[in-house]
Amino acid sequence: MSLQPDLFGGVDLIREWGRIGRRGQFLVEKHSDEPEAVAAMLALERVKRKRGYNRD
Numbered sequence: 001m002s003l004q005p006d007l008f009g010g011v012d013l014i015r016e017w018g019r020i021g022r023r024g025q026f027l028v029e030k031h032s033d034e035p036e037a038v039a040a041m042l043a044l045e046r047v048k049r050k051r052g053y054n055r056d
Contacts, residue, residue, distance in 0.1 A: 001044065003037050006030070011037040015044070 004012045011034045018024025031037035 001041050003034070003041065009033075013037050013041050013044075 001016075002014050004014055006012050011031050013029040013031060014026060015029070016024050016026040029037075029040065031040060
């Protein structure tokens, strides 16, 4: 997951997934400002960690 500013003053949360060595998929979620995007990213991170995903 990463945050990236867009051309219109908003912030995009970019989610990528797939197998290593293969072309992955991605999803772009548009948010109006950075605090909203950070909150969405942290909420998604909590859900993923509960399911057993680790950052390492």
